[in-house]
Amino acid sequence: xxxxxxxxxxxxxxxxxxxxxxxxxxxxxxxxxxxxxxxxxxxxxxxxxxxxxxxxxxxxxxxxxxxxxxxxxxxxxxxxxxxxxxxxxxxxxxxxxxxxxxxxxxxxxxxxxxxxxxxxxxxxxxxxxxxxxxxxxxxxxxxxxxxxxxxxxxxxxxxxxxxxxxxxxxxxxxxxxxxxxxxxxxxxxxxxxxxxxxxxxxxxxxxxxxxxxxxxxxxxxxxxxxxxxxxxxxxxxxxxxxxxxxxxxxxxxxxxxxxxxxxxxxxxxxxxxxxxxxxxxxxxxxxxxxxxxxxxxxxxxxxxxxxxxxxxxxxxxxxxxxxxxxxxxxxxxxxxxxxxxxxxxxxxxxxxxxxxxxxxxxxxxxxxxxxxxxxxxxxxxxxxxxxxxxxxxxxxxxxxxxxxxxxxxxxxxxxxxxxxxxxxxxxxxxxxxxxxxxxxxxxxxxxxxxxxxxxxxxxxx
Amino acid sequence: xxxxxxxxxxxxxxxxxxxxxxxxxxxxxxxxxxxxxxxxxxxxxxxxxxxxxxxxxxxxxxxxxxxxxxxxxxxxxxxxxxxxxxxxxxxxxxxxxxxxxxxxxxxxxxxxxxxxxxxxxxxxxxxxxxxxxxxxxxxxxxxxxxxxxxxxxxxxxxxxxxxxxxxxxxxxxxxxxxxxxxxxxxxxxxxxxxxxxxxxxxxxxxxxxxxxxxxxxxxxxxxxxxxxxxxxxxxxxxxxxxxxxxxxxxxxxxxxxxxxxxxxxxxxxxxxxxxxxxxxxxxxxxxxxxxxxxxxxxxxxxxxxxxxxxxxxxxxxxxxxxxxxxxxxxxxxxxxxxxxxxxxxxxxxxxxxxxxxxxxxxxxxxxxxxxxxxxxxxxxxxxxxxxxxxxxxxxxxxxxxxxxxxxxxxxxxxxxxxxxxxxxxxxxxxxxxxxxxxxxxxxxxxxxxxxxxxxxxxxxx
Numbered sequence: 001x002x003x004x005x006x007x008x009x010x011x012x013x014x015x016x017x018x019x020x021x022x023x024x025x026x027x028x029x030x031x032x033x034x035x036x037x038x039x040x041x042x043x044x045x046x047x048x049x050x051x052x053x054x055x056x057x058x059x060x061x062x063x064x065x066x067x068x069x070x071x072x073x074x075x076x077x078x079x080x081x082x083x084x085x086x087x088x089x090x091x092x093x094x095x096x097x098x099x100x101x102x103x104x105x106x107x108x109x110x111x112x113x114x115x116x117x118x119x120x121x122x123x124x125x126x127x128x129x130x131x132x133x134x135x136x137x138x139x140x141x142x143x144x145x146x147x148x149x150x151x152x153x154x155x156x157x158x159x160x161x162x163x164x165x166x167x168x169x170x171x172x173x174x175x176x177x178x179x180x181x182x183x184x185x186x187x188x189x190x191x192x193x194x195x196x197x198x199x200x201x202x203x204x205x206x207x208x209x210x211x212x213x214x215x216x217x218x219x220x221x222x223x224x225x226x227x228x229x230x231x232x233x234x235x236x237x238x239x240x241x242x243x244x245x246x247x248x249x250x251x252x253x254x255x256x257x258x259x260x261x262x263x264x265x266x267x268x269x270x271x272x273x274x275x276x277x278x279x280x281x282x283x284x285x286x287x288x289x290x291x292x293x294x295x296x297x298x299x300x301x302x303x304x305x306x307x308x309x310x311x312x313x314x315x316x317x318x319x320x321x322x323x324x325x326x327x328x329x330x331x332x333x334x335x336x337x338x339x340x341x342x343x344x345x346x347x348x349x350x351x352x353x354x355x356x357x358x359x360x361x362x363x364x365x366x367x368x369x370x371x372x373x374x375x376x377x378x379x380x381x382x383x384x385x386x387x388x389x390x391x392x393x394x395x396x397x398x399x400x401x402x403x404x405x406x407x408x409x410x411x412x413x414x415x416x417x418x419x420x421x422x423x424x425x426x427x428x429x430x431x432x433x434x435x436x437x438x439x440x441x442x443x444x445x446x447x448x449x450x451x452x453x454x455x456x457x458x459x460x461x
Numbered sequence: 462x463x464x465x466x467x468x469x470x471x472x473x474x475x476x477x478x479x480x481x482x483x484x485x486x487x488x489x490x491x492x493x494x495x496x497x498x499x500x501x502x503x504x505x506x507x508x509x510x511x512x513x514x515x516x517x518x519x520x521x522x523x524x525x526x527x528x529x530x531x532x533x534x535x536x537x538x539x540x541x542x543x544x545x546x547x548x549x550x551x552x553x554x555x556x557x558x559x560x561x562x563x564x565x566x567x568x569x570x571x572x573x574x575x576x577x578x579x580x581x582x583x584x585x586x587x588x589x590x591x592x593x594x595x596x597x598x599x600x601x602x603x604x605x606x607x608x609x610x611x612x613x614x615x616x617x618x619x620x621x622x623x624x625x626x627x628x629x630x631x632x633x634x635x636x637x638x639x640x641x642x643x644x645x646x647x648x649x650x651x652x653x654x655x656x657x658x659x660x661x662x663x664x665x666x667x668x669x670x671x672x673x674x675x676x677x678x679x680x681x682x683x684x685x686x687x688x689x690x691x692x693x694x695x696x697x698x699x700x701x702x703x704x705x706x707x708x709x710x711x712x713x714x715x716x717x718x719x720x721x722x723x724x725x726x727x728x729x730x731x732x733x734x735x736x737x738x739x740x741x742x743x744x745x746x747x748x749x750x751x752x753x754x755x756x757x758x759x760x761x762x763x764x765x766x767x768x769x770x771x772x773x774x775x776x777x778x779x780x781x782x783x784x785x786x787x788x789x790x791x792x793x794x795x796x797x798x799x800x801x802x803x804x805x806x807x808x809x810x811x812x813x814x815x816x817x818x819x820x821x822x823x824x825x826x827x828x829x830x831x832x833x834x835x836x837x838x839x840x841x842x843x844x845x846x847x848x849x850x851x852x853x854x855x856x857x858x859x860x861x862x863x864x865x866x867x868x869x870x871x872x873x874x875x876x877x878x879x880x881x882x883x884x885x886x887x888x889x890x891x892x893x894x895x896x897x898x899x900x901x902x903x904x905x906x907x908x909x910x911x912x913x914x915x916x917x918x919x920x921x922x
Binding site for chain 2 (some may be wrong): 003004005006007011012013014015018019022030033034035036037038040041042043044045046047050060062064065066067069071072077080081084087088089090096097098099101111112114115116119121123125126131133135144157158160161163190213223278281282283284337365371372375383384385388391392395396398399400401403405416418419420423431
């Protein structure tokens, strides 16, 4: 008999953790639904071909592949051996593995839209909350199975969508009560404009990688990296001046772009301005925990973004955590699967990181992990029938109640109730049965009192 | 570019399907919580060793195995080739695959209880709703990824638990409004008693397999199969007489067992009687769609059951469907992982079949798949700001509302609203903006009327 264990990088979720995660997911679900998004789910397994080549070389390596079934069929042995040799060389071969586990929700969504394009009604607003799997080296806060939560709108170019997604972020973090939320926005078009301004369109990726590090390495560090990446001093000077425009960002940058007639940059500025104007109308006046900041250094790694991009951080000093959300507009994601020119925009919530932030700052409501509200102590066969009747009446009122199933010693049952965190204990002995009432101990106040079943119900409701 | 597809036996869930499934899952979750069960989740991947050998030979073959990562590391090539040869011979080898996808929720639960035994508070009542994967040949209604939904109580022998699980079944199917629910109960001990009665303890499995088919093949068929399985005529006669006791089942069978002093059979009868007596106290007087029937032919395949067993069918004439739920008591499930003598009892809901039954009988509430309640028609830039203000006010009231993001032709937007099944359309043109009110079309009545925003809110709430 082997001592049981679970695979590295995976975890069992205890009741408390499941309930806290449900709290986050339900709250997000409610906001998505209120904003007209519809839920979809895709299979955990996709065809390997659907996933390979979509996440870069590193991604390809981290995809979990599923061994084909029926390999012991002798007629397939030779093919399978050849397939293994390919796999040993780092290639894929459908004769050994034709399926793989979902790596993110974006590619399956693109695949979904293309496969269902004739039955979908555009613009299509969907949200999706499902686990994904990555064979990353496990470390604190990084798991091989974790949840993603995405919402996207495809089939529309309107910037109202961008404004709505900013609303969703801020409203969600407002309702989750996470403090010090910073929502940074930028546009890929502005980044392209900056590259064009200094005649370095071919170096767009180098520029974005370098300036993205401004927070970490400071201005001098960025200058050094830009130089190393082959930009000359004039170009570097231009870039630093443009991204460093501190006051009244948009107007000043627009003036620079206009002077050199950089149309893509001007368009990026207009789009950001419209997005923020629409967002202003949707703003909830109670928001006091988040702000939006334009940040020309924000790049976001994924190359498929084409317009407005956004990233969310909790900058509370007590929290050391990367971004807890991000997204942007992409103009041709479904092109990967043959459906061209379908524009989309979406954002993602990092559920596991949000969970960690809330745990660290103790933001979960106190009662979120209370399941059972009351437990009836089992005092033996003579009182069991009456106890079951009380149990039935409480449950009929929707009150989560247990009857301890065996007449163990009183102390043991009390200990069970206490350790489970059940706030009320109901004691039924001969006297209570005869009087058809109950004795109730409230763990919070420590008080104990006799009461009728009606009074019990109104205490517990 | 390949035309995208998904693996055989898997499916995309559309918004309507996700919502209907959520309806079932939420209802079950609510009942479980009211009865004091706590949610847990286990990883999708388990170590292959945890799963192998637990589901029989057939099961072993149907488990989806995950290819190890990092196989292109040259130092592992020889080991991997040897591992493949083992796999080609139908064996497992951790050098090729050390992880596999969850095949059911029972074995992972047993593994969970053993791994967490020192932090768990017994009796432990847990529920779990998660997908499982099986490499079965796909066919109508049978998928390679499907959901299971289990609730179990471990660490207690009390028959109150059995009674509670019967309550959960009947209450769930009552709330789901599924008609003609038949809950059949039996006890493994009664089956053992019957085998002992006719001195055929070694043929218990043969007997249960044969009598389980009474419904399908009739009395003569069962007699034939019992003969074929090596039981002599006296034995067959006894078995048929004992399982055929039509009236007052328990008393008559008890008399037979008592005459021959079959203690295990007598115990089985007492347990069933107590279970039903406890259940009687918990019964909801409104239940009018289900009944409990004692059925001595009920066997349930899995060999780990030791006490009361139960199976649920919808016997509505319009439905052709196998069981939609089943379970029972097992006395030593965790023994597989080294924790002996921990008794448990549990039941399972067949979510996909329940979904199919409800779909077939059209039992889902009409509004279950309505997401968005109202949509604002976009009539162009001049009215967009006012439209956003209306949108914001409706969402603040929790009313799921969309603003069509672009000023497409009126007809196109109306068609979108209609096809999406959105019941109310809000029209804002110059006149409405100037008067700060709205025009509303109700798709159900076909009526259209102007109203203030306050009136709109109370119409939609």
